[in-house]
Amino acid sequence: VSAPGVIWGVGLGPGDPELMSVRAWRLVSQARRVAYFRKRGHPGQARRIVEGLLAPEATEIPLEYPVTTEIPVEDDAYGDALRAFYAESVERLLAAAGEGDVVVLCEGDPFFYGSFMHLHERLAGRAAVRVVPGITGMSACWTATGAPFCWGDDVTIVLMGTLPEATLAARMRAGDAVAVMKLGRNLPKVRRALAEAGLADRAWYVERGSAADQRVMRLADKTDDAAPYFSIVLVHGRGRRP
Amino acid sequence: VSAPGVIWGVGLGPGDPELMSVRAWRLVSQARRVAYFRKRGHPGQARRIVEGLLAPEATEIPLEYPVTTEIPVEDDAYGDALRAFYAESVERLLAAAGEGDVVVLCEGDPFFYGSFMHLHERLAGRAAVRVVPGITGMSACWTATGAPFCWGDDVTIVLMGTLPEATLAARMRAGDAVAVMKLGRNLPKVRRALAEAGLADRAWYVERGSAADQRVMRLADKTDDAAPYFSIVLVHGRGRRP
Numbered sequence: 001v002s003a004p005g006v007i008w009g010v011g012l013g014p015g016d017p018e019l020m021s022v023r024a025w026r027l028v029s030q031a032r033r034v035a036y037f038r039k040r041g042h043p044g045q046a047r048r049i050v051e052g053l054l055a056p057e058a059t060e061i062p063l064e065y066p067v068t069t070e071i072p073v074e075d076d077a078y079g080d081a082l083r084a085f086y087a088e089s090v091e092r093l094l095a096a097a098g099e100g101d102v103v104v105l106c107e108g109d110p111f112f113y114g115s116f117m118h119l120h121e122r123l124a125g126r127a128a129v130r131v132v133p134g135i136t137g138m139s140a141c142w143t144a145t146g147a148p149f150c151w152g153d154d155v156t157i158v159l160m161g162t163l164p165e166a167t168l169a170a171r172m173r174a175g176d177a178v179a180v181m182k183l184g185r186n187l188p189k190v191r192r193a194l195a196e197a198g199l200a201d202r203a204w205y206v207e208r209g210s211a212a213d214q215r216v217m218r219l220a221d222k223t224d225d226a227a228p229y230f231s232i233v234l235v236h237g238r239g240r241r242p
Numbered sequence: 243v244s245a246p247g248v249i250w251g252v253g254l255g256p257g258d259p260e261l262m263s264v265r266a267w268r269l270v271s272q273a274r275r276v277a278y279f280r281k282r283g284h285p286g287q288a289r290r291i292v293e294g295l296l297a298p299e300a301t302e303i304p305l306e307y308p309v310t311t312e313i314p315v316e317d318d319a320y321g322d323a324l325r326a327f328y329a330e331s332v333e334r335l336l337a338a339a340g341e342g343d344v345v346v347l348c349e350g351d352p353f354f355y356g357s358f359m360h361l362h363e364r365l366a367g368r369a370a371v372r373v374v375p376g377i378t379g380m381s382a383c384w385t386a387t388g389a390p391f392c393w394g395d396d397v398t399i400v401l402m403g404t405l406p407e408a409t410l411a412a413r414m415r416a417g418d419a420v421a422v423m424k425l426g427r428n429l430p431k432v433r434r435a436l437a438e439a440g441l442a443d444r445a446w447y448v449e450r451g452s453a454a455d456q457r458v459m460r461l462a463d464k465t466d467d468a469a470p471y472f473s474i475v476l477v478h479g480r481g482r483r484p
Binding site: 008011013014016017018021022023026029079082083088109110111112118120121132133134135139140142147148150153154155156157159160163170171175210236241 | 390
């Protein structure tokens with residue numbers, strides 16, 4: 001371990017700043033060095049959650065994705081660009097950690113499909129890294145539906161909308177409560193998979209759960225197929241309830 | 243809606259009080275009426291998390307389970323006892339809500355396999371109910387392993403150790419990242435299912451994730467089969483990582 005500072009991966013929760021943990025709030029508000037991912041030219045969702053909370057003297061370290069959806073994820077160039085980006089990001093974090101602790105802002109929970117994991121892996125052995133879990137976006141979304149998500153012996157399954165349609169349908173059948181993340185342009189395919197699995201009528205659509213502008217509706221009532229990154233499809237379990 | 247007060251189901255997170263959300267902390271510390279489940283003769287895990295945080299003038303409303311593991315869950319008497327208990331608990335909450343807001347303390351996330359759901363269902367139309375999501379015990383446990391839980395397109399599946407062995411093994415195969423909750427006396431069965439699914443070597447065992455006395459080990463290194471309620475088995479996903 002070469003850097004004297006600890007690199008903290010801090011889960012910020014689903015978007016509402018009050019859903020940050022007390023520990024996250026303390027670490028973020030006291031941080032002298034704050035890093036976060038963002039898309040070039042955008043403020044970044046993680047940075048937006050902590051707006052007004054950073055100390056005036058904090059140094060900000062934005063880590064700007066070279067690509068997001070411009071190159072297909074299957075393309076070699078996508079992987080190459082991301083690998084170079086993560087390697088460079090790690091060097092920037094290590095340089096900052098030379099001065100003291102660094103807080104990396106993470107939406108949701110860092111170890112649950114989080115971008116921080118790509119840094120975590122590369123930091124192993126090079127700095128002390130600590131992770132603070134957070135409330136997932138998924139939890140905020142099922143809370144927004146106003147109905148409990150999974151009961152008793154229900155099997156809960158979490159799927160990415162990026163999977164092939166047949167895989168989605170088959171895995172949906174393996175769950176009692178189903179969450180589908182990473183919708184974006186995959187929503188029409190997710191709708192077809194839900195229909196194949198016999199779940200179309202029970203599905204909910206939630207956008208930006210916990211945010212002031214959250215949207216919650218039956219998927220059947222959603223007449224378009226526009227779905228931002230922070231949206232999810234949920235099918236509630238119906239397990240044992242005395 | 244008959245009661246003037248709001249009944250809040252407040253997720254407290256996995257056990258470490260600092261992993262409570264800022265909103266939960268605020269609601270709990272300002273509450274005048276605080277309810278929580280517990281086993282008769284025990285302090286109760288939810289109440290323990292908020293120790294030292296309640297206002298001195300707060301009225302406490304302990305809801306004491308008539309049975310936990312004394313009667314098999316399949317037995318009619320179990321369901322009867324629980325139904326009567328939930329019905330009585332709801333009346334106590336409604337009476338308290340007649341005086342003003344009531345905070346119900348919930349471990350983890352209320353809508354994720356939480357006991358509060360049984361009250362929520364029965365309160366519909368009788369009181370205004372609001373729910374604050376929390377960090378799940380599962381998140382704290384995978385964070386405790388020091389390794390990211392699910393990556394890229396990984397399918398995440400959450401199973402209850404109470405399921406039959408063949409179901410467990412089959413559903414484990416449907417996931418890339420696997421969490422098994424409700425271990426207790428089911429741990430030997432869960433071990434056999436993991437072996438059948440070819441996952442025994444990759445499984446971790448975590449007890450009381452985030453608590454001061456948390457235990458984290460490879461399941462293969464756990465030489466006994468004693469597993470408290472707040473323990474979990476985890477198999478990390480190995481999905482795409484550039």
